[in-house]
Amino acid sequence: MGSTSNTAPTMEAVLARLNGELAELAELTCTRIYDELESYARIEPQALAAAVGRNLRTALTALRTGHVPEPAMLDGAAQTAQERYESGVPAEEIVRGFRISIALIHEHFLDIAVSEGLPVEETVAGSRIMWGVGDAFTTRIITEYHDLALDAALRDARARAAAVHSLLAGELPHDATQVPIDPHASYAAVHCDVDHPADVERVRAALEASGSTPGAHALVVSDGGTCLGVVATRPADPGVPVGLGPFVRPDELPRSDRIARQALLLAQRLGRSGVQGSADLGWRMAAASRPDVWRLYAEQFLTPLSPEGEFGRELRLAVLAWLRHQQSVNRAAAAINVHANTLRYRLRRFSDITGADLDDLDDIIGVTWALELGHPDNYAL
Template sequence: MSGQPGPAAPLERVIAAMAAQQGEVGGRLHADLTSHIPSYRAVPRELLDQIWHRHFERALTVVREGTVPAPEDFGEADVARDRVARGVPLGDGLRAFRRALSAIRDLFIAEATERGLDPGLIVDRTTCLWELADVASLQIAAVHRQAEVASALLDARRRTGFLRGLLYGTLSAAEIHSGAAIYGLDPSRPYRAIRALPDGDVGPDAFERPLESRARRSGRGALLTVLDDAVAGVVEAKPETGDLRLTAGLGPPVGLAAVHRSFRTAGRMLEAARAYGLRGVYDLGDLSWRVAVVAEPELAELLLDRYLRPLEAEGEFGALIEESVREYLKRGRHVREVARRAHVHVNTVRYRLRRFEELTGTSLDAPDTAVELSWALAARELGTPR
């Protein structure tokens, strides 16, 4: 008969009563969240109101239709990105969502009971709201983790971009200062560029964080990333590598605006240290003039021809001469010390040194000979000059 209420009318009255209280319940929920979940204090009230409205309307639809949406129908990616950006942990986000659904469920039960809704229907819709909480929680967790991964990748790209510009000298003064503020560098303090390569088959990703951690010890500043198949960045002091299997070059301390010059030096130090088969962190103070031996292969060839290759015609005796000459320079030209370490008579050493002078046509007392011979011996350590 006309005007007679249909079977859905009692349920619709419950839904209308719930809708009328959306703002009031949302206000209590906001106070509850900011009181019990501190990370949510960073989320603006208007954003919380928007997501509360979304959850509330979705829950009313579930109550009306008695079906729960599929996980892919939950559009929570924007919320997840916002929470990740604001530093809200996943656990806090799930707690907040379940508090919201609990408030809606309690409201439904209260209104349905007061209006005499069929008990079977109350149980059915309450069960649906429980399922909604479960399905939505799983989806929220999934998109939150995706947002965390995306945020981490974006941060890594920004970090690498900043360091690339800093190390190659392409940043403006304003970009350097803003990047320094973001990544905890002090523009008023000097930094040293570093470039490191792993020994063996280990990739640079494996020691980026451990090396940065070592560089940060004792409150020292450091910022590193993987750049062009190497670990590169800036440090305040030479890091101790410990058991890290790597070779690194370290540039001189400079202001952040001049780090690109320090980085060029770090590259030369790395090249020289690897050429000599060294492991650890090396700067110009460690390698000194030996860096130039690596950089000047033509000069190295000339000095090898002048000082060491004439000894090759002597066979094994030539190798003994070279070793005695090397020790003679290393021991400050003390013949007796060379003899003691080689377990030979002092006259044997003197004869080898005199034979060296005969074969090369040089004098070991001449200053130029000491410099050039040291260069040739260092080049010998490198093998065939490049």
């Protein structure tokens, strides 16, 4: 069916033949896609045929006009991306499916062009258009798929965040499939602040992974530079201070959340890192909740040291070292790198300035409270 000797071969003649073979070409394309791409087994034949038809018509239009469409103009590609995304077909498989379509129409175009005797320059131009259509389609597919995945991730993140806030308010989420919380299991609230934005997702993922058990999953979300959520077991140290509440039933999580926040604030004040709960902070949690007594001890054992400047700081460090080493002068002196006699002198001067009796249990409790927690001004749990 080549051109007659009286008629010069034209692109229109080639495209007319190609258009007449679209139905057969679409059927062949669908067969090859099903044969080569396992992920397309879930796609209904009618839906695939419609998408292939759009692809072929897009290619034919580009050949007819002589122009490669801009990716943004390929609404058919966007429609295909959305349909395949919703069916769970990976983006690379969608691109492969289109490549099969474009390769077959490309082959048919070249066969017909040769059969019709189309000039070489027009054949080459048509071939370039086919490659351009493939590139434009790939760009639109990847862009659209990325946007769809991003939108889905944002929706999931919002749903997870809403679920966490509901849990910490004592309400079980309505969608148990979205948030698989076992109403009969025990969970603890966690809170932490992350200084560097680049570390937030790492910390969140670490808390969620290490805070899960085979039978109960943790749920931790990020909100700006804060990570918060619930864990089913004590999580591993993520490298930042983490406040951990007690393990309770889901309906008691508001109490766990309150304690987790208190623990985080106290851990930050004490310069502690890692996971910190009531068992780790001990008496300090109770002490920090009584600012009246706290202030009394601070004014008795800290305020008198303020006029002493750097020497006052040295006295505080000496007494703290002595307390933390079971009142052993030698071990405390070694810990802060001073002579034992220097430590004894500083203990004596601390007693002289503050009036503390370091042989009296009540005073030791008050001194420990004040030196460990500092002054309560601008601080409240």
